[in-house]
Amino acid sequence: MFKKIGPGVLIAAAFIGPGTITACTLAGVQFQFALLWTVLLSIIATIVLQEMSMRVGIISGKGLSEVIRDSIKNTWVKYFVLAMILCAIVLGNTAYEAGNISGATLGLEVIFGGVGSSLYPLIIGFIAFCLLFLGSYKILERFFVGLVLVMSISFVITALITQPNIYDLLKGLFIPNIPKGGILSIIALVGTTVVPYNLFLHASLAKQKWSEPKEIPEARRDTVLSISLGGMVSLAIIICAASISKGTIEGAADLAIGLEPLYGKSATFLMGIGLFAAGITSAITAPLAAAYVVQSCFGWEKNLKEVKFRIVWMLVLIAGVVSLSTGIKPIVIIQIAQISNGLLLPIIVVLLIGIVNKKSLMGNYVNSFWQNILCGVIVLLILVLATKSIFEVIGLV
DSSP states (O other): OGGGOOTHHHHHHHHSSHHHHHHHHHHHHHHTTTTHHHHHHHHHHHHHHHHHHHHHHHHHOSOHHHHHHHHOOOHHHHHHHHHHHIIIIIIHHHHHHHHHHHHHHHHHHHHHOSTTGGGHHHHHHHHHHHHHHHOOHHHHHHHHHHHHHHHHHHHHHHHHHTOOOHHHHHHHHHSOOOOTTOHHHHHHHHHTTSOHHHHHHHHHHHHHHOOSGGGHHHHHHHHHHHHHHHHHHHHHHHHHHHTSOGGGOSSHHHHHHHHHHHHOHHHHHHHHHHHHHHHHHHHHHHHHHHHHHHHHHHTOOSOTTOHHHHHHHHHHHHHHHHHHHHTOOOHHHHHHHHHHHHHHHHHHHHHHHHHHTOHHHHGGGSOOHHHHHHHHHHHHHHHHHHHHHHHHHTTOO
């Protein structure tokens, strides 16, 4: 079973980061189970998009940026799209890296307390550096399998400890409802699950794991199972947060502390482990995705140990450690990254749909009619939410 596990587990690990934990925590505290349907919808959309990206990677043998670059004939449009990809993914991941490392730091603080906490970012950065520098896909894959399993078990057991009302849980999961003031939480939940850089990461990793079209069913199973597992973690976090009163929780760290009076040290310890696993997985995948995007855009040698590839992920990782250690908050860069991602996701999804329907590239592995219908619905949803997200950042809503 473990030999068949592929890059899907890295994608699940990537989107379950500090941003997702915070968004799920606040959604659970403010609206209890009312927004569980949003996570379910986001997971379905993520599975559909990541499956297409995975298929493109295996059939073409190229990264997604490379395929997009080759498919756009107009030079100016090509350079505009590539510039937007580089801005949104590379600058965005650099800005978000401090948050990823801080998530793992919070987990260590919950487990071990504040003693020596100033060294935690350096320790996490060093672990990430060592794993990335080894340059072995198999090593990264096995490490992430372990972390995702630990993260999943931690959050799911903690959710079970809270003994949720099953009727309310099922109602929130399958009956869409937008409570008053809930639209921004919906945007946050979708935005932290359907992540642009994961589309690029998945295509690049899939072509390393699988090289023949006949392996696509196996790759599809890996995608569905891994992302579903990630979705289960998001649901578990909302369930945990729903059991705590509104006034005591403002973020992921408060969720761990808030569980202690109700459910004892065990819940807090499990939450700390989950936070650490979520933070460190994103702290590794964000620099990796940025390096793959740059590699694909500029057509560098496809090698994890290539010097230029390593320089990119090192810069992203170092920026995260330095900004967190010195207290720098790159808020302007983060806002630019949010706007870029909001603009980029609909463009990339439309381009991706066009690519997977190109018979000359995909052969018999083009989208089916129903896949395209589902993609159309997803594009409309993404356009609406991306527009609202951009307006929120620039202060128009």
